[in-house]
Amino acid sequence: MRLPGAGRKKPIGWDKPPTTERRNRGTTDWTVGMRKAQLRRTTTETDIRLRLNLDGRGRARVRTGIRFLDHMLELVARHGALDLEVVARGDLDVDQHHTVEDVGLALGEATRIALGSKRGILRAGYFLMPMDETLASAAIDLSGRAHCVCRWKLAAPRVGDFQTELLEDFFRAFAQAAGANVHLRLHYGRSSHHQVEALFKAFARALRFAVTRDAQLKRILPSTKGLL
Numbered sequence: 001m002r003l004p005g006a007g008r009k010k011p012i013g014w015d016k017p018p019t020t021e022r023r024n025r026g027t028t029d030w031t032v033g034m035r036k037a038q039l040r041r042t043t044t045e046t047d048i049r050l051r052l053n054l055d056g057r058g059r060a061r062v063r064t065g066i067r068f069l070d071h072m073l074e075l076v077a078r079h080g081a082l083d084l085e086v087v088a089r090g091d092l093d094v095d096q097h098h099t100v101e102d103v104g105l106a107l108g109e110a111t112r113i114a115l116g117s118k119r120g121i122l123r124a125g126y127f128l129m130p131m132d133e134t135l136a137s138a139a140i141d142l143s144g145r146a147h148c149v150c151r152w153k154l155a156a157p158r159v160g161d162f163q164t165e166l167l168e169d170f171f172r173a174f175a176q177a178a179g180a181n182v183h184l185r186l187h188y189g190r191s192s193h194h195q196v197e198a199l200f201k202a203f204a205r206a207l208r209f210a211v212t213r214d215a216q217l218k219r220i221l222p223s224t225k226g227l228l
């Protein structure tokens, strides 16, 4: 007996990320398929392996050597409905700067690759994220142009084992590599843990909107320029 669904094409696996050609063809396969990317980024300062599925289920496996950053990236996966795997080995004996920045770059680059031609996506998204006494907002446009605006003042130099000044470096790196406008603002809050967490959650939710496929536009590029 032939089971329903037998012989159907398997979803594209991690081992075989869709090629650029396949993505840009806009085939039915691609329209319904999962948008994935995997990459390895190695410099003298960091070695990062990252896998991303934009159409995931919020699953994360993150090891950056910075526990609080792991916690934040797990949140990004859950709130962004992404599947995310990150293994980063950085020169943490120097400080956290290279690791945090390069993880941001890798996540941005993977997002750009996974999006492919960007046909049929909403392209822009925003979110207002409360977390108890804290309120943060994020707006993202996957415009192909990199720009990052960060508006916050964090009183604590560290949250857990994370250097809070590197928060801006992370989002700047993401915006640069993804080719995105990323605007983040902390409106108010008391707990520095909540403040940083609310910013990451707002970012993830805004990103989720921006990458979402628009049933009405389907294969249409969300730009009148004809290029994104």
Ligand SMILES: [Mn+2]
Pocket (backbone or CB within 6 Å): 071, 193, 197
């Ligand atoms: Mn937390």
